Amino acid sequence: MNKLFTFICLQLFSFSVAAQLLNDNESKQNLIKGLDKLYNYEFREADAIFHKVKAKYPQHPVTPLLSALQVQWQNLPLEKNPKAVSTYMALLEKCRASAESMLTDPNKKAEATFFLLASHGYTALAYTYRKESMKAANEARKAYGYMKDGFGMMERNPEFYFTSGLYNYYRVQYPETHPMVKPVMIFFENGNKKAGLTQLELAVQRSIFSRVEAAYYYMNVNLKYELNYNKALTYADQLHDKYPQNPIYLMRYTETLIMLGKYDEAEHKIDLLHKINSPVYQIAANLFDGLLAEKSKRNDKLALELYNNVLKNEPDERYTKDYYAMTYIGIGRIADRAGNKKRADEMYKKALDYAENKGVIAEAKKNLAN
Numbered sequence: 163m164n165k166l167f168t169f170i171c172l173q174l175f176s177f178s179v180a181a182q183l184l185n186d187n188e189s190k191q192n193l194i195k196g197l198d199k200l201y202n203y204e205f206r207e208a209d210a211i212f213h214k215v216k217a218k219y220p221q222h223p224v225t226p227l228l229s230a231l232q233v234q235w236q237n238l239p240l241e242k243n244p245k246a247v248s249t250y251m252a253l254l255e256k257c258r259a260s261a262e263s264m265l266t267d268p269n270k271k272a273e274a275t276f277f278l279l280a281s282h283g284y285t286a287l288a289y290t291y292r293k294e295s296m297k298a299a300n301e302a303r304k305a306y307g308y309m310k311d312g313f314g315m316m317e318r319n320p321e322f323y324f325t326s327g328l329y330n331y332y333r334v335q336y337p338e339t340h341p342m343v344k345p346v347m348i349f350f351e352n353g354n355k356k357a358g359l360t361q362l363e364l365a366v367q368r369s370i371f372s373r374v375e376a377a378y379y380y381m382n383v384n385l386k387y388e389l390n391y392n393k394a395l396t397y398a399d400q401l402h403d404k405y406p407q408n409p410i411y412l413m414r415y416t417e418t419l420i421m422l423g424k425y426d427e428a429e430h431k432i433d434l435l436h437k438i439n440s441p442v443y444q445i446a447a448n449l450f451d452g453l454l455a456e457k458s459k460r461n462d463k464l465a466l467e468l469y470n471n472v473l474k475n476e477p478d479e480r481y482t483k484d485y486y487a488m489t490y491i492g493i494g495r496i497a498d499r500a501g502n503k504k505r506a507d508e509m510y511k512k513a514l515d516y517a518e519n520k521g522v523i524a525e526a527k528k529n530l531a532n
Contacts, residue, residue, distance in 0.1 A: 189215050194370065196228075200235055201374055203407040208232065223264070223277040226256035230284065238410070239442060239478050241291035251288060257281040279308035279325070291479060310351070323365035324372040328379060331358030335387055339518050359383070366397075377401055381414065386484070386519050391421045409438050410481070413446045420450055421521075425458040441475040445482045448472045449489055462496045469493050477516065487517035491526055498529065 192214050199208035209232065216225045230253035237246035261277035264270040286301030309325055333353025362383070365376035381397035384390040395418045401408070402415040412434060419428040428450060435447035452468035455461045469489045477486040494509030510526040517523045 189218060190370070193224075197371070197374070198405075200232065201408055201411075202405040203235075203409075205232070205236055221260065223257040223260035223274075223281070226253040226260065227277060227280060229253050230257065234284075239291075239480055241288070241480075242478075247288060247292070251285065254281045254285050254288075258285075275308050276321075279305055282308065306350070320365065320368035321370070321372050323361045324369060324376045324379075327358045327361030327363075327365055327376070329358070330354050330361060331383060334358075335383070339520075339523075359388075374401070374405075378411070378414075381418075385414065385418055385421065389521050391418060394418045395422060409435070409440075409443055413443060413481075416446070416450055420453055423457075425454050429454065442478050442481050445472050445475050445477065445485050449485045449492075452489070452492055456492055456496070462499065465492060466496050469496075483516050484519045484522060487513040487515075487519065487522045487526075490516070491522060491529075494526075494529060 192211050196208045196211035212228050219225060230250050233246055233250045234240050237243045240246055257277055258281035261274045264274035282301045282305040286298045286305055289298035330353045334355045362376050362380040366373055377397045381394045384394040398415040398418040401411040405411050416428050416431040432447050432450045435443045448468050448471040452465045455468055456465035469492050472489040477483050490509045490513035494506040497506035507530055510530045513526045
């Protein structure tokens with residue numbers, strides 16, 4: 163249960179929290195410019211721009227939250243860096259305390275709600291990936307309370323389209339992928355996938371601060387659950403084009419190209435991923451190369467070597483769990499073609515242990531049934 167609402171409430175990578183932050187246009191523009199630099203991994207430039215906002219609003223919750231956001235992006239995957247996690251959590255606590263002090267002012271309630279949602283949400287996410295389930299559940303429960311407050315604010319503030327869209331979509335999708343949570347769903351408001359998709363797209367079109375993350379998650383649900391690869395490519399292409407130095411966007415763009423069979427276009431992007439010294443991107447690069455070897459070059463021997471390279475690194479819960487599943491399915495297909503059905507079925511079952519991607523799940527189950 164906590165994992166579901168950690169995920170739903172917490173996909174606040176955006177800075178939607180700043181929607182009603184400031185009345186002065188200069189600071190708003192600085193936030194937008196700074197976020198663009200941050201998303202493009204221009205960390206020094208982002209820090210210089212954010213410093214102007216922090217200096218002007220030293221006691222505002224935006225200051226520690228901006229710093230937390232910087233720590234997060236500079237240390238992905240964050241949970242692999244204990245020192246960075248400690249800094250991150252301390253900053254979120256400062257953000258929460260500052261936002262709580264704003265709640266007594268009716269004119270600042272909506273603004274405070276943004277920051278409390280973000281601080282509790284990000285904290286719950288951190289606890290989840292540290293396997294501290296009870297703490298995560300407590301923080302997610304608090305975040306959910308503030309999220310509900312935002313459901314009625316979308317027309318007044320388009321930034322809420324992002325969080326509301328995520329809730330509506332994943333309130334339905336997560337129990338479909340994780341049936342064990344269905345009994346506790348009665349405690350939460352119903353969702354609607356179609357409405358969620360519409361709200362995410364509206365967030366891309368209308369919001370200011372959350373537009374980038376709304377585009378990322380709209381792309382991701384189309385890639386992972388809706389299996390609408392053409393729509394996913396539209397947004398993946400936009401993100402990679404605007405933020406070419408962001409390796410997460412590069413990775414998802416490359417994945418989308420491969421799902422559409424655009425192997426020649428993907429090949430150069432895979433080379434870029436190989437150059438990034440991180441297990442996340444090495445897993446992705448070897449998987450994508452393996453898929454090219456298997457499906458485009460029809461070279462099972464090379465594909466198997468590349469798939470085995472994937473398994474040399476531990477998967478990351480947040481970014482590469484499904485890539486492990488894709489790897490096991492690839493090994494299974496190769497075993498099937500070699501006439502080793504027992505080995506193939508073992509691999510398909512392993513794939514199901516990791517898979518959340520609907521296409522991967524369907525393929526594994528179909529192959530097991532044959």
